[in-house]
Amino acid sequence: MPTLEDLITSEIIANGPMRLDTYMERALLHPEFGYYQKQIPFGSKGDFVTSPEISQMFGELIGLWCVDTWAKLGAPSKFAFVEMGPGRGILMQDALRSAKLVPEFLEAAEIHLVEASDQLIKVQQERLKDHPIQWHSAFPDIPDGMPVICIGNEFLDALPIRQFQLVDGGWQEKKVTVTDDGLTFVTPPSDEADLADQLPSISECSDGDIAEISTPAREFISFLAKKIKSNRGAALFIDYGPAENALGDSFQAVQRHEYSNPLENPGGKDLTAHVHFSPLREVALSAGCAAPAIEGQGRFLERLGIEARVMQLSKNATEKQHKDIVAAHKRLVSEQEMGTLFKAFSFSSGLAAPAAGFGDAE
Numbered sequence: 001m002p003t004l005e006d007l008i009t010s011e012i013i014a015n016g017p018m019r020l021d022t023y024m025e026r027a028l029l030h031p032e033f034g035y036y037q038k039q040i041p042f043g044s045k046g047d048f049v050t051s052p053e054i055s056q057m058f059g060e061l062i063g064l065w066c067v068d069t070w071a072k073l074g075a076p077s078k079f080a081f082v083e084m085g086p087g088r089g090i091l092m093q094d095a096l097r098s099a100k101l102v103p104e105f106l107e108a109a110e111i112h113l114v115e116a117s118d119q120l121i122k123v124q125q126e127r128l129k130d131h132p133i134q135w136h137s138a139f140p141d142i143p144d145g146m147p148v149i150c151i152g153n154e155f156l157d158a159l160p161i162r163q164f165q166l167v168d169g170g171w172q173e174k175k176v177t178v179t180d181d182g183l184t185f186v187t188p189p190s191d192e193a194d195l196a197d198q199l200p201s202i203s204e205c206s207d208g209d210i211a212e213i214s215t216p217a218r219e220f221i222s223f224l225a226k227k228i229k230s231n232r233g234a235a236l237f238i239d240y241g242p243a244e245n246a247l248g249d250s251f252q253a254v255q256r257h258e259y260s261n262p263l264e265n266p267g268g269k270d271l272t273a274h275v276h277f278s279p280l281r282e283v284a285l286s287a288g289c290a291a292p293a294i295e296g297q298g299r300f301l302e303r304l305g306i307e308a309r310v311m312q313l314s315k316n317a318t319e320k321q322h323k324d325i326v327a328a329h330k331r332l333v334s335e336q337e338m339g340t341l342f343k344a345f346s347f348s349s350g351l352a353a354p355a356a357g358f359g360d361a362e
């Protein structure tokens, strides 16, 4: 029985070095061997823990952000409430629970989940079985003709990237090839970058520098921003990466909460890369959307009232539960943990008042 590594190796032998976005796509989403098709990677016993898995407070506050944003859109009587890459469905479950405070919001919401993994769709269906929900494997399936509120946590970082390295004063694409030692990186001298207009100016970089571009992330944000501009709506994405464009190699693999070699055992570990938020914000602005300055997750959650929620939950908590709530709060907002590395990125067709959680500047 061949492994995914065997299939990738044969493809490279037949076609030459493989682009990194193709490698990432195969490793994460191959229909039989892809990482998200084979296992449920979340939680302390899995490979990584995401914010909704750390604490219910995260999803509850995002749910309230959605209710507030819906009100600032004029409380449309019907809208598509979309989540991209919902994982185990915990964020949506917590968001819908807090949104019960405003029943009109839930009555107006037509819920759509966009998930590429058949395995995770089953988990989401079980967790969210009390709610009418439509599932899609790709974003273009979302219906047109109504406003959209779209959310996603750690979705953009799963979208494939390409890497370019500055070699002798020109950008060359980093690819994956095969040697006697297995899969390794190569920067073939003959390759010219075909995305020169998206790469940083060579005069501001030094030989050896690495720049990253995610074409699927740009295409997705462009598609969503145009949809939001024409149908009205808003989007909120939380993910990790620099607010401004930054150079460097952020392609990484995580297995059992440890970093490991991303070219070893493809399909067996999660592959991600930093999200470069400022080019994505530019894409949304150029589609005609309004977008507040990108905000750190910590400040965003503080502005949404996480401290008040900590106090409220702690009131009836046991000592152990109280300790867990305080630890989760720290993990989500502290600068040393997720508070600064993780960012909140939002855009909209225009709201009656600034989006909650962000500064006033648009």
Ligand SMILES: C[S@@+](CC[C@H](N)C(=O)[O-])C[C@H]1O[C@@H](n2cnc3c(N)ncnc32)[C@H](O)[C@@H]1O
Binding pocket: 036, 042, 050, 051, 052, 053, 084, 085, 086, 087, 088, 091, 114, 115, 116, 117, 120, 137, 138, 152, 153, 154, 155, 158, 159
């Ligand atoms: C890191 S997980 C985050 C899960 C969840 N949002 C959370 O915070 O726990 C990435 C999610 O995006 C999904 N995903 C990855 N690539 C996708 C794609 N191209 N289209 C739709 N879903 C995708 C994965 O299957 C998974 O549900």
